[in-house]
Amino acid sequence: MTTAPAPRRGRPPSGGREEILSATLAVLRERGVAKLTTREVARRAGVSEGSIYYHFTDRFGLLLAVFERGLRPLADLNQRGFAGPDLRGTLAGFMAAVEAFLDPAVDVLTAAQSDADLREALGTHMRDNDLGPHRGITMLGAYLEQQQRLGVVRADVDPETVAYTLVSGCFMRASQERMVGHTLGVASREQQLDLLMTLLAPTEDAVK
Amino acid sequence: MTTAPAPRRGRPPSGGREEILSATLAVLRERGVAKLTTREVARRAGVSEGSIYYHFTDRFGLLLAVFERGLRPLADLNQRGFAGPDLRGTLAGFMAAVEAFLDPAVDVLTAAQSDADLREALGTHMRDNDLGPHRGITMLGAYLEQQQRLGVVRADVDPETVAYTLVSGCFMRASQERMVGHTLGVASREQQLDLLMTLLAPTEDAVK
DNA sequence: GTCTATAGGTTGATAGAC
DNA sequence: GTCTATCAACCTATAGAC
Numbered sequence: 534m535t536t537a538p539a540p541r542r543g544r545p546p547s548g549g550r551e552e553i554l555s556a557t558l559a560v561l562r563e564r565g566v567a568k569l570t571t572r573e574v575a576r577r578a579g580v581s582e583g584s585i586y587y588h589f590t591d592r593f594g595l596l597l598a599v600f601e602r603g604l605r606p607l608a609d610l611n612q613r614g615f616a617g618p619d620l621r622g623t624l625a626g627f628m629a630a631v632e633a634f635l636d637p638a639v640d641v642l643t644a645a646q647s648d649a650d651l652r653e654a655l656g657t658h659m660r661d662n663d664l665g666p667h668r669g670i671t672m673l674g675a676y677l678e679q680q681q682r683l684g685v686v687r688a689d690v691d692p693e694t695v696a697y698t699l700v701s702g703c704f705m706r707a708s709q710e711r712m713v714g715h716t717l718g719v720a721s722r723e724q725q726l727d728l729l730m731t732l733l734a735p736t737e738d739a740v741k
Numbered sequence: 742m743t744t745a746p747a748p749r750r751g752r753p754p755s756g757g758r759e760e761i762l763s764a765t766l767a768v769l770r771e772r773g774v775a776k777l778t779t780r781e782v783a784r785r786a787g788v789s790e791g792s793i794y795y796h797f798t799d800r801f802g803l804l805l806a807v808f809e810r811g812l813r814p815l816a817d818l819n820q821r822g823f824a825g826p827d828l829r830g831t832l833a834g835f836m837a838a839v840e841a842f843l844d845p846a847v848d849v850l851t852a853a854q855s856d857a858d859l860r861e862a863l864g865t866h867m868r869d870n871d872l873g874p875h876r877g878i879t880m881l882g883a884y885l886e887q888q889q890r891l892g893v894v895r896a897d898v899d900p901e902t903v904a905y906t907l908v909s910g911c912f913m914r915a916s917q918e919r920m921v922g923h924t925l926g927v928a929s930r931e932q933q934l935d936l937l938m939t940l941l942a943p944t945e946d947a948v949k
Numbered sequence: 950g951t952c953t954a955t956a957g958g959t960t961g962a963t964a965g966a967c
Numbered sequence: 968g969t970c971t972a973t974c975a976a977c978c979t980a981t982a983g984a985c
Binding site for chain 2: 968969971
């Protein structure tokens with residue numbers, strides 16, 4: 534075989550469906566759901582409105598497709614291993630991955646709140662596919678518990694609560710700028726990491 | 742004087758403006774911004790659409806009024822003192838206040854994301870009025886720093902980062918159920934509090 | 950699969966009586 | 968201050984040609 538890349542099914546780029554999906558996400562992020570009209574999406578995607586209705590049943594279906602697509606990285610993120618050699622590096626990597634997922638995902642989750650039906654549909658999708666922060670939190674919790682047994686992490690903290698704390702810090706970091714208009718009060722990833730390391734370090738009393 | 746309550750200016754209840762504002766918030770929370778039409782608001786408030794346009798310049802102005810109203814409790818919350826006798830009680834009280842504010846506020850912040858103009862207007866309002874989590878975080882940070890000097894809190898943690906951690910946990914608790922459709926992975930207020938107390942407790946090494 | 954054209958239905962906003 | 972009646976604009980969705 535030659536230098537041919539991985540073989541695919543549909544047509545690689547220029548596929549109208551993909552154009553429509555990414556145009557929809559772009560409009561969603563830049564102008565908001567309220568301004569997300571089929572007209573505007575068609576214009577951006579360089580297709581006609583009719584095309585949209587060929588690929589998707591209706592506006593609702595289009596939005597759902599964009600939502601599911603935006604949440605898909607979470608499934609992958611939940612499955613890949615992440616445990617590294619050193620504690621700090623592992624936590625840092627986890628945080629980076631969470632924030633990378635959250636950046637676009639927050640927009641999607643937020644947009645779904647604009648309509649009760651959308652919210653309900655997305656909630657169902659997340660429940661059915663076991664999506665949410667819990668998988669990652671459980672995984673990280675298990676890792677921390679293991680580190681506890683190794684004596685690397687102090688034994689008198691609840692691992693899952695630590696994991697929740699880490700994720701919630703990432704979530705707020707990913708949300709605040711967009712939602713509040715500034716980042717005042719937000720701790721940096723490094724600051725949060727420093728704090729977590731201080732918290733997790735075994736102490737003389739606790740190690741006993 | 743008789744049993745007359747406090748004197749007021751406008752008509753006490755039944756004031757059309759108030760009715761409209763609370764009807765708007767109700768529709769916002771139940772059906773979402775997308776379904777928030779002047780028709781629906783008028784119906785719920787028991788007034789005509791014309792009345793809405795008498796009290797507010799347009800739909801945009803109505804929404805802004807509701808947003809500012811929903812964020813108002815934050816200003817109060819930022820000003821009241823909160824330092825109590827014991828550390829745990831103080832933190833618990835702070836968390837409760839933050840979550841009480843956040844419960845309705847998250848809906849408002851989320852709704853503002855539906856339109857770029859709304860988001861921009863609300864962001865400006867928050868910047869102009871110095872609103873956001875930073876005031877509370879700074880206050881709590883100062884309190885923790887004081888407790889450090891008193892030896893009640895271990896000295897080798899950054900107080901503001903601890904405060905951020907506490908608030909971010911509240912923020913995620915207030916957001917997740919609405920946005921994800923379930924609360925899996927979310928640590929309870931008690932669990933978070935336990936973890937914080939463990940973190941803050943002075944250690945033999947650190948106290949030195 | 951993609952287009953054009955258009956029907957059908959909402960919605961925000963105004964005018965003017967009371 | 969509140970109402971009724973109405974308009975103009977816009978948007979979703981469909982039909983049918985290519």
